[in-house]
Amino acid sequence: MRKVLFILVTIFFITYCGTILYHSYKPLPKGLSYEGRIYRGTDKEVTLLTDLTYQRGNELKVEHEIFPRVFQIIQEAEQFIVCDFFLFNGYYDKHLHFPPLSESFANQLINKKKQQPEVRIMVITDEINTSYGSHKSKELERLKKNGIEVIMTDLDPLRDSTPLYSSIWRMFFKWFGQSGQEWIPNAMADNAPKMTIRSYLKLLNIKANHRKTIATDKTVFIASGNPHDASAYFSNHGIEISGPIIHDLLESEQAAVNISNGPKLPIYTEKGGQQGDHQFQLLTEGKIYKHVLREINRLKAGDELWMAMFYLADRKIIHSLLEASQRNVKINLILDPNENAFGNKKSGLPNRPVAHELHKKSKGKIQIRWYNTKKEQFHPKLIFIKKDKYSLIFNGSANLTSRNLADYNLETDIKIKAPNQSKVVHQLNRYFHRLWENRDGDFTLDFSKFQSRFIYFQEGIYRMQELLQLTTY
Template sequence: MTKKKVLFFLLFLFFLVYVSTILYHVYKPLPKGISYEGQIHHVSEDDISFLTDLTYQKEGHLQIEQEIFPRIFEVIEQAQKFIVCDFFLFNSYYDHDLNFPPLSESMAQRLIRKKREKPNMRIIVITDEINTSYGSHKSKELEEMKRNGIEVVMTNLDPLRDSTPLYSAVWRMFIRPFGQSGKGWIPNAMADTAPHMTIRSYLELLNIKANHRKTFATEKSAFILSGNPHDASAYFSNHAIEIKGPVIKDLLLSEQAAVDLSNGPKLPTYSSKDGKKGEYEVQLLTEGKVFKHILKAINQTNPGDELWMGMFYIADRKIIHSLLKAADRGVNIKLILDPNENAFGNKKSGLPNRPVARELNKKSKGKIHIRWYNTGKEQYHAKLIYIKKRKHAQIFSGSTNLTLRNLADYNLETDVKITAPIEAKLVGKVDRYFQRIWTNRDAKYTLELSKFQGKLIFLQNGVYRLQKLLHLTTY
């Protein structure tokens, strides 16, 4: 065999293995329990609440309103049987020229204190390896919790499908076998106060996979959040739903699936049955089931319905098309979006929201109304949808951005779907939340669409389209 034929054969073999690796890891079966759809539970008004964090400017001064973690800290104190939480970001790293409250340390110390008070009580923290910069170093908060008897589960994301297949196939074939651990020597791009990273950890990061969930549960309450116990996120505008009752069982079942990816421990169980029947229907959803229910809800809107969104990222093409069709049907659509202006004090490109906002406004001929949240160095980190019909409303709240990566069974995500009468107390609170920031009722919460539709919008649109085509995005 000639050298030319040998080279051709080797190239063909590489191409065959490469393509096969791509196809398998894009279409392989999902692990058991992933993409979960819980039962519909009926909850009374006393057993469900809507919590918000808002950071905004008023008369030139920064204002911070926070309900979420203060309430979680109260529930930690009240817990008697177990605590299970799952947070994407749980660390204190940020650039040295910034200043944030020690939210991660506050959370960790409260859990440690609870463990010391009740040594036999199980406390499990599930998280993502981003907190160790993908194996480059140990996490101060996580290690201290381990030393105090708290079980920490680092989610193994390899069994999930690949969202960046052109790159991930190469990583799986040539890099993954060598692991990520070692002494880091490259500055950490995520925060300059974080320990240095190894090259292999950077290469794993480029897979852009995450356990992006934000959940917290005890035997008393379940929380489905958009926020993390993360110092650099402490001023983000976020939201949460707290629910009591059997939805706790569904949350634990969904988290068991995440733990099983890492061959982790058996989680505690919640055995209480449905109690009094209430007017709220609540259903826990994860991963692709969130996509299924949101798309169905948008497609079932009718003329005269109101559809509100508060969203950190919106980019999925099916969601975009469904919004345009809803606007054509006469649905009154109002979107409040993060301008994607900065991340933890660093300048961002405006992707994906700026080109998507321009497209939605232009193709709907102005029928889709859009305002930007007036962010400073913080982010409008919401993932909240509110559909207001004549007699009832639907609310989706949780960790899920409206992007393919978040919706299509690539990341781990958790949302709750709520259906309630239009006069329900929680519906009223969600309605007032949106009205307040849309109309700038008592402060400068939001800005007009034109504020972030400048000269770079055409370049941003081209990059956005190319990234979506090649599946090479961080969103």
């Protein structure tokens, strides 16, 4: 019996380790980790849109531009609309109240299809909206009934971001599927349908189609926000660009559709993109990582780096920021304190221990302020690098974490190079200084606000999570 047990344990161990290695390093599906062409354009072809929720004294102020413009983009389309959004639902805890953003977004698409049935409309999204197969989505079912194509992304072909767990799931649980009798309360919201245990087991793989894009025959829009009720008050950023970059976004989305055995997307064939003093480039997944690291490592004394970021955790990014600070690069970070998640209390991970490390190791050269969130989140993924003659901008869905950057999630960012006298650079200068200096609002708090006596305990947890790759961020 001992010999049999030894053989069984050995077989399990070899299979388990082999599964970890293969699904951690397997080739990416074709078309992912996409690096688009560099297109040239002018100020007229790029628009920065901002959502801000903030305090002014005792008054809550809301300045939102993103989805009003998204709704206009839907109305202006003449041939096709291709949307890809991570969160698209109206679920939240019953004691909270949010605008019906998901319903409004669905209504816009449905009304467009009724008014112009010849316009092809496609929505790509993530299984989180069906609680990983536990139930149907009210919003998505409405779209299907009205002739809108819905593609649920199959994430199994992606590499595993939590390999210690995902290998067990692949070996023992994946084969049973997720559907069945729902009986467990939904962890994401108490007004959401109940879940099956098999859906929870899939949820624990923590992988996502995290993109937030919309493409039409007129324009592309790349953002950090979702048509999700509980996210309606989040502070976010979006960038709209017209011209041939539409082709690249559709090409990158075709890769996401292909891994899900979906249909062919529309093709954009108009020429152009060679005139102007602005440069635009579409990046997805690991190519975002490559470009962000390269640009931080190229910074020199006198350059400025501003960042508005929901999550900052990746070790290579952290090391590059510290090295840049030693080269006398001016670095200002505005971070979410990771205090709230859809009305629920969070632990402060990863931003608080990371901020403590950056502040301490740079000896205060890296300046950090916290966004003054209440029940909402400071949700941008925005990097603004200002050099002598030009500036670089990264914006989109990718947080600065390994999960978002290292080819685990599906992510989309836009990279822009613009002269310092351009409109978009002036807009970002005003945005960052307004928040940093609390001009006409109580936007940001001093670094010391969220540095408690528990910070070293938080840092230990963060380091252990990073080491074992057992994180939710």
